[in-house]
Amino acid sequence: MAIGATIHTFTVNLADVDRGVYEELTLRVAQHPSETLAYMMTRVLAYCLEYEEGIGFSEGISSVDEPAILVRDLTGRVTGWIEVGAPDATRLHYGSKLADRTTIYTHRDPAKVVIPWAGKTIHNAEAITLHSFDPGFIEDAVAALERRSTMTLSVTEGQLYLELNGTHLSSAVHQHPIQ
Structure with missing residues (x-):
């Protein structure tokens, strides 16, 4: 854990009905001092939406x-490389070469996230998907966050239903090709 982390x-x-994943998880998430709550919330959602055996948070921002x-x-061996936010093209290229699959989750405007990647070399770019949520969804989830949060996350037909500390939210999980 990072020094000074919350x-x-x-x-x-x-x-996750779409993938046939049904789990009860307890996650201890260290929020790095330079990490926004929106980034951390996206990181937690990405973890849940990609949950499988062998998954884990990395050092991330650190x-x-x-x-x-x-x-x-x-x-x-790395089988999944899951980025959050707006990684640079070099990092995506590296991750795509290293892992069997690479995916990105963002809390930002996806149209703006892909702009810096234009014309850059990204290994297997056609297989990489950028995921985003409806505008305002992450901000609403952040507003419901507590240091100890209880959350129910259901996914069916690409629609995410989130109950976070008594607040009910929903969003489509949008998929965007990166090239």
């Missing part, structure tokens, strides 16, 4: 060599 605890009831979330197989 620790958030999430008790999550996850029901590390230039890792994405926010990694998925490793039993041998330690």
Whole structure:
């Protein structure tokens, strides 16, 4: 954990009907001093939406060599490279070469996120998907955050339903090709 980090605890009831994933999770998330709540909330949602065996938060903002979330197989090989926010093209290129699959979740305007990638070399770019949420969704979720949060997250037919500390929110999970 980062020095000076704020620790958030999430008790999550996850029901991802689209992928057949049903889990109860307890997540201890260290919010780096330079990390916004919107970024952290997107990171938590990305973790839940990508949940599978071997998933884990990386050093994230503290590390230039890792994405926010990694998925490793039993041998330690990276199988999933999951970025949050607006990573640069070099990082996406590296992650896409290293992992079987690469994906991005953003709390920003996706049209603006992809602009710096235009004309840059990104390995297997056609297989990388940028995910975003409805405008205002992340901000509303941040408003409901507490240091200890209880959350129920359901996903069905690309629609996300979130109950966070008694606040009910929903959003489509939008998918954008990066090229």
